[in-house]
Amino acid sequence: MGESANHVADLSAAEKRELLAQLLTEKAAGSLQIPAEACHFDLFPEVQQLHQQQEQIQLLGIQNPYFSTHTGTALNTTTIAGRELINFATYNYLGLSGHPIVSAAAKEAIDCYGTSVSASRVASGEKPLHLELEHSIAKLIGVEDCVTFVAGHATNVTTISHLFGPNDLILYDALSHNSVIQGCQLSGARAIAFPHSNSAALETLLQKQRQQYRRVLIVIEGIYSADGDIPPLPDFIKLKQRYKTFLMVDEAHSIGVLGQHGRGISEYFGIDPTDVDVWMGTLSKSFASCGGYIAGSKTLVDYLKCTAPGFVYSIGMSPANTAAALAALEQLSAEPERVAQLHERSQFFLELARSKGLNTGTSQHSAIVPVIVGDTLKAFRLSQILFQMGINVQPMIYPSVPKNEDRLRFFISCLHTEDQLRTTVSAVSAALEQIDHEDAP
Template identity: 65%
Template structure:
């Protein structure tokens, strides 16, 4: 881990020498991290080639903030590929902020400063999306996939209901790329409820709920969710990703600290960034590291939020929730659990990670979940105490200024939760199928990483190219599964990610694992 070292940085306002100074700074930081001489560091070499871990990259970003006294994104070392591009960005940010400060220092604009400003040519990438560097990088990645002779695995058109099977180009494939864990989407009971909601309320509530978009259906849905989890109340948003962004950014601010798991979802990170709170990542699932961070930093902040997930979607693993509760209580912090992939999946009745560990639901301050997976709909929710929910309903911009969840989505989710309570055997079937897949994969010597007790099984392959090749080979054998590779995961952790549902049969799972081993052996032999 990179230590906080004091570097001297001779930066002068509005000077292009800032680039060279920042380059020298980055070279020094990287050289120390790699235990090399500065002359061995290539400013055009990708950061990924230096084997910098995600945690180290975030810590490097935090160190830059302190050294430059400027707020930066913790994902700097992912957003900019090498020292050259990162130093250009940093120098630009420093110059802009200093110029603005200088201009705003006087009540009247300093015309001489403006007149004497040296204007440079505006590059096309700053006003034309076709030259946007990240777009060009994307185009290059897609071209590389095409050059390998493999099919682009993204945006394939699927027909029919996404369940244990799917239809692509009139071909029927076993489907492992759907979140329809409990088979609720496509169930006649759920579809009927959505249609009835349309017939009674229309296709949209056509207004924010705080104005005139509130429907009885919304209140019934929120009551059912709160009852399922065991909380006092609940608020439903129109999108799952937006739920995290809107809630975290609204509840916490510049005087607060957010400590989050290194593998938390993008929606959590976006909410943290927008909040303006100080952000610190802790190593994945290491509650001991979280405890140490809070011992060192809790006293410097007003509110502290700890954010973890019920099931991590990349690996299918589960955190030790009771330990995280102990830590949050000890340091008087708020605890938020994202249950996007654990609600409906964990626990005998599918009530989530709280039921899985038999904890008191009130020990978690914010229960977040999505309606698009186990509940066959679209949207997200926050469940908790009445004070939390009431405050969010009256003040959260992502709720107040957004249309209410649509009648068919609300109707489908409501029917799905009620059907889950009536048919808990869907959960036990899902858990049996997922366990079978995981056990068979392990027996055949496949690397399943941290997967366990969830509906997600990751098969770690170790190279992006091989993950794409294997996904295509399985597709040709009538098995649909998506590859996951760099930069979504580290290059050495490229994988195929299998989402299991209660609709999958034992025969399908046996065939899939056998075929997976057969095709993987062929690829490795080449």
């Protein structure tokens, strides 16, 4: 004790103050009643719940179908651990990812501009390719202008949260993508989900709510990614005009897919594209690249380019991705038969599945066909059996889909052959019979 006292006595005034501050800090920290799960990731209840779910699946002898490593290009077939499988887990609807002209364009862009534009486009990352791509997208859709973002999810989040805020109302479809919901939450606006594709229910909401808010946004999708169904766009346009709101359409899964020329849901219904205020789409599906876009009036695009955080404070799209998307758009125009074949193959698969008694829900005229089994474990088991039979398709489970609507989701490509589609439907039917037989008392 005496030695400690002598030690303190020998300290300078500054050192004594530092020691006192340290002791007080340690005392304060010791008195804090903070549960361990509040400061350790591995003790988060959410993390532990995930681990429990993973352990339960392993105990049942089911392999995790997610995060499998694929080699080669994601086409109508894929290779996993040296096995080639029929592939239904890729968005490569038009088979343009891996197209020699698209790949060559990406390589040429790297040779010309490098692998990164190395800055935000506002600063010094603007390249001629960016403007060419945006002009081509706007022309395809039939609107004045377009702006591209580095990620599809971020496109919705930054656009919705930036254009709308307190005193505003956002009415979004109950089956909207997570990126739409995140954008609504970050906006600070009041957000209300309306029943899926139900324009009558939406009008009831507008009658009650429209006058209470400054701006109102209605958000729908061109094709819904879990169900493969199409909303009645003309009905939503009428409501937008009647109640003086904005209308936004997320075309992630419909651009390049719907319409005779792949121009999306506006071509499918034959409406004037300028009747929709905000067209959103992604470049990672039909357009064989990565990123997203907003298309519409020049005023809208100019404002987003100058002020949207996800654009102003983010790097520009890479040269390779920009060139790939631009080349894919050119091939869409040069090879319209890809769209026609996609329509034929998708309808063939849908009708064949229904003829076998499979529950395909509300899917129609799209490249997305679910097979709904209604149970999480059954969806996992079905996916595993099909994998063993040489078919790669992923399960979708709650909360990605509503409870008791667990399913396998099949993405159809124009590259799929009729033999591959017949083989797959027969395999699904046989696998479900096997599961039902195993579960029989």
